Every structure is written in C-alpha cells, then in structure tokens.
Amino acid sequence: MWDYLIKGVRTIDPKNHIDDDWDIAIENGKVAEVAPDLPVGNARQTSEFNAMIAQPGIIDSHLHLGINPYGFKMEALAGVTTCLDMAGETDFILENSRKDGCGINFAILQALLPGKNIASNDPSADEINAFIDKVLASGAYGVKILGGHFPLTPEASARVVEICNQRNVYVAWHAGTTTDGSNINGMRQAVELAADNFLHLAHINAYCRGAIKPVEEETLEAINLLKNHPNIVSESYLSARNGTKLNVDQNGIPLSGVTRNCLKRFGFSVDTKGIEEAIKQGYLSVILEENGLSTLADRKDSLELFRQSHGDVSASFDRVNPFLPRAWIASAKRDNGQFVVDAISTDGGCIPRNVILESGISLIKLGALSASEFAAKTSLIPAQMLSLANKGHLSTGADADITVYDPVTQKAVATFVGGTPVMLNGKVICKEGCVIAYPNSEAFLTQGNFAHQCVEANLSSLKQLHA
Numbered sequence: 483m484w485d486y487l488i489k490g491v492r493t494i495d496p497k498n499h500i501d502d503d504w505d506i507a508i509e510n511g512k513v514a515e516v517a518p519d520l521p522v523g524n525a526r527q528t529s530e531f532n533a534m535i536a537q538p539g540i541i542d543s544h545l546h547l548g549i550n551p552y553g554f555k556m557e558a559l560a561g562v563t564t565c566l567d568m569a570g571e572t573d574f575i576l577e578n579s580r581k582d583g584c585g586i587n588f589a590i591l592q593a594l595l596p597g598k599n600i601a602s603n604d605p606s607a608d609e610i611n612a613f614i615d616k617v618l619a620s621g622a623y624g625v626k627i628l629g630g631h632f633p634l635t636p637e638a639s640a641r642v643v644e645i646c647n648q649r650n651v652y653v654a655w656h657a658g659t660t661t662d663g664s665n666i667n668g669m670r671q672a673v674e675l676a677a678d679n680f681l682h683l684a685h686i687n688a689y690c691r692g693a694i695k696p697v698e699e700e701t702l703e704a705i706n707l708l709k710n711h712p713n714i715v716s717e718s719y720l721s722a723r724n725g726t727k728l729n730v731d732q733n734g735i736p737l738s739g740v741t742r743n744c745l746k747r748f749g750f751s752v753d754t755k756g757i758e759e760a761i762k763q764g765y766l767s768v769i770l771e772e773n774g775l776s777t778l779a780d781r782k783d784s785l786e787l788f789r790q791s792h793g794d795v796s797a798s799f800d801r802v803n804p805f806l807p808r809a810w811i812a813s814a815k816r817d818n819g820q821f822v823v824d825a826i827s828t829d830g831g832c833i834p835r836n837v838i839l840e841s842g843i844s845l846i847k848l849g850a851l852s853a854s855e856f857a858a859k860t861s862l863i864p865a866q867m868l869s870l871a872n873k874g875h876l877s878t879g880a881d882a883d884i885t886v887y888d889p890v891t892q893k894a895v896a897t898f899v900g901g902t903p904v905m906l907n908g909k910v911i912c913k914e915g916c917v918i919a920y921p922n923s924e925a926f927l928t929q930g931n932f933a934h935q936c937v938e939a940n941l942s943s944l945k946q947l948h949a
C-alpha cells in the first residue's frame with residue numbers, strides 16, 4: 483500500500499526521460515512507482531493536480547537563509563525542496579530551521595569574513611585550514627569566498643580554492659578580490675586563479691551588468707570563460723532585482739556602494755533626494771516584513787518607510803540585472819550539448835526574488851528551455867553538484883522530493899519532501915528541515931539534536947561534470 487498518490491499531473495523526469503501524463507506513488511518517503519493510471523485504491527491518500535506539472539523537487543543552488551528568519555518559508559512557497567545557502571551564518575540558520583523551518587532540506591557554505599571569523603583578508607594556509615576544520619565540524623557543507631562583499635587578496639582566494647580541492651571540500655566563490663570587483667574582470671580573475679581546480683562560481687549573470695564593457699560583450703566573455711574552463715561549475719538567477727541598504731550619512735549620501743552605483747546608473751542624484759525619486763519612479767522598493775515574509779512595499783509605503791527610518795531599511799532596485807544576460811546565460815549550451823551554466827538558482831531566500839518558477843516558466847514559454855531542461859537545471863544537475871544521488875530524479879527508491887507547479891499561473895502548487903507535503907496551495911507546514919552537512923559535523927549535529935544528513939562532496943567527479 484502506498485502512502486501517497488499524485489494524480490492528474492504531467493510528470494517530468496529528465497534523468498529517466500519521462501515527460502508524460504503519469505502518476506507518482508510514494509511509500510516510506512521514497513518514490514515507489516511512476517506510471518500511467520496508478521490505482522487510487524492502492525494509496526492511503528491521493529491528491530489530484532489536474533493540468534499541473536510535477537518534476538523532481540527544485541534544488542536552489544544559491545540562496546541566503548542568514549539575513550532574516552523568513553528564508554525557509556519564502557523558499558518553500560517558491561516550490562523549493564532543497565537549497566544551498568551561500569554565506570551562513572551556520573549557527574543562525576541551524577537555530578532558525580528549528581524555529582521557522584518549513585521541512586525543506588538545506589546545506590550551508592560558510593563565508594570567510596575577514597575581521598570576523600578570520601583575522602585578515604590575506605589568511606595563511608594554516609589559518610584557512612583551521613577555518614575549514616571549524617566550519618566543517620559545526621554544520622557547514624563547505625566554504626564560500628564572498629569576494630563581492632568581503633574580498634580576500636587574490637593570493638588568499640586562490641589558496642582557499644586550492645586547499646578545499648586538496649581536502650575535497652565544496653568551495654564556491656562570489657567573484658571579486660581586493661584587486662578586482664564583482665564584475666567580468668573579477669570573474670575572469672576567479673577563473674584564472676582557480677587554475678584546474680573545482681570551483682562553484684556563483685551567479686554568473688551578476689558579472690554581466692555592463693559595468694566594464696557592453697552587456698553583450700561581457701555575456702559572451704562569461705560564456706566563453708566557462709566553456710574553456712570545464713572545471714568550473716556555476717549557476718545563474720533570473721530576477722531583475724538586487725538587494726541593498728538605504729542608510730545615508732549626515733549629508734544624505736548613501737553608505738552602500740551598491741545603492742550609489744544603482745542611483746548613478748539610472749540617472750538619479752546620489753543622495754536622499756535621488757533615493758526618493760527612484761522610489762517614486764518605481765526603480766526602488768523598500769523591503770518590509772509582513773506575515774512572516776519579506777515583501778516589497780509599494781511606492782507610497784516605500785517612501786514612507788524610507789523617511790520614517792531615516793534610511794535604515796533594506797531595499798531592492800528593479801532592472802539591475804539586464805534581460806539579455808539572464809536569458810542567454812540560462813539557456814546557452816556547450817559544444818557537447820550540456821548547459822554552459824549548470825543550474826538556475828534564486829540568489830533569493832530571505833531576499834524577495836525567489837522567481838525560479840515564475841521566470842523559469844517564462845523561458846519555457848519563450849522556447850529558450852524545454853520543461854525537461856528546466857527540470858534538469860533546477861533539480862537533476864543541482865543534485866549532482868551537491869552529490870545527492872537520491873535526489874534530482876524520480877527513479878524507484880529515490881527520495882520523494884517533488885515540486886508540482888501550475889504552468890499557467892507560473893507558481894508552485896505543492897511540494898513534497900521525503901514524501902511529506904510541505905507546501906500546498908500557498909500554505910507551508912512548520913517543521914525543522916534537514917541540514918545536509920559535511921561528515922565532520924556528525925557529532926555536532928547529533929549532539930545538538932538537529933535533523934541532518936551527512937554527505938561527502940565528490941570534487942573529482944564534479945570536475946568531470948562537463949566531460
């Protein structure tokens with residue numbers, strides 16, 4: 483007898499070449515059978531999702547859970563079943579999963595933060611090894627170089643990548659060092675400094691905003707860099723938005739470089755007046771917390787919140803990420819038919835831009851991706867990136883992680899994690915999620931009574947992902 487039966491869907495499973503109106507049976511948290519017309523009488527519970535699409539659960543390969551407590555809920559609502567946090571703090575996220583988890587799995591790459599968890603921006607090999615020892619034993623899955631925000635020297639960045647490869651530890655990099663920024667120059671530098679090591683290079687689209695060269699030249703260079711360096715694994719996101727802060731100094735000048743750049747780029751004065759004008763014209767929205775979610779305030783409320791708080795608010799500029807690189811990078815292919823950029827992520831979570839489905843389905847409708855390719859980029863390949871052999875597909879015995887979405891409204895309708903429904907029609911359950919951690923964390927997570935699964939990365943096979 484099955485525990486659960488999903489009927490009425492078009493089921494897409496790229497690994498098993500399924501794209502048909504088949505049902506999915508679940509038993510003991512695993513996929514029991516995927517086939518047409520499975521009998522309702524064999525299941526304790528059945529859900530009909532007529533005209534919906536079911537695919538292996540979405541694995542968001544880049545998001546942030548450490549900014550506020552709302553990331554899990556926002557991801558769950560967006561149809562995500564497993565996700566990779568790209569900064570930490572590991573202890574905050576672990577505790578938060580216990581309080582505000584929604585039953586979705588998560589792994590954490592803990593960022594190196596000079597002056598905070600490492601002494602300087604030029605840590606020695608010994609310091610890097612000590613950092614890795616510490617984070618891997620306290621719940622993290624790997625390490626993040628947060629070059630765009632907290633840059634290390636080029637030499638130290640290269641050391642981190644090299645040491646992680648020697649130790650078989652997952653390492654990701656938001657390009658940028660003390661010499662190059664988070665742009666196409668920084669991306670080129672990161673690719674060169676990685677040499678022939680494995681590296682997860684974060685959000686490729688973010689280096690193609692036209693900061694150095696015309697957008698189309700930067701995008702072409704980014705694609706060629708990845709084609710020529712198959713040891714680099716990557717993702718990109720689909721939102722036009724960013725996240726920033728609006729604090730200003732006593733002269734009304736924004737403290738955040740991101741805010742200053744955006745104001746300049748859109749032709750506003752770089753001061754309080756420019757911020758207000760950007761809000762009035764719809765370029766800039768204040769992020770507010772409402773019903774346990776981060777959302778974007780409308781123009782009137784944004785203006786009021788900005789004034790009331792004297793700028794001490796989080797906010798988001800629209801149209802920061804141009805359309806061309808987002809669409810091109812999401813769909814570009816290698817000569818062997820594989821995608822240039824392996825996965826589609828959100829870079830969201832706590833930041834309200836969790837548009838994998840909304841924008842991803844638009845790409846399907848535009849003919850840039852098939853629904854099966856979309857499932858590969860949002861589940862099968864991210865599962866390979868995280869060495870999760872039981873996820874990313876619907877083979878018999880695989881984890882019953884499933885996302886059901888409505889191709890018309892472009893929203894998630896239901897998600898199942900390990901066979902348990904965690905989101906249904908916009909309602910999420912409250913349940914601690916399972917942290918996917920490096921094996922060194924076993925004792926720490928058992929002692930702390932955290933739901934966990936320890937997984938060893940496999941960097942040598944990841945380096946062969948594009949072979």
Ligand SMILES: [Zn+2]
Nearest residue numbers: 545546568829
């Ligand atoms: Zn990010």
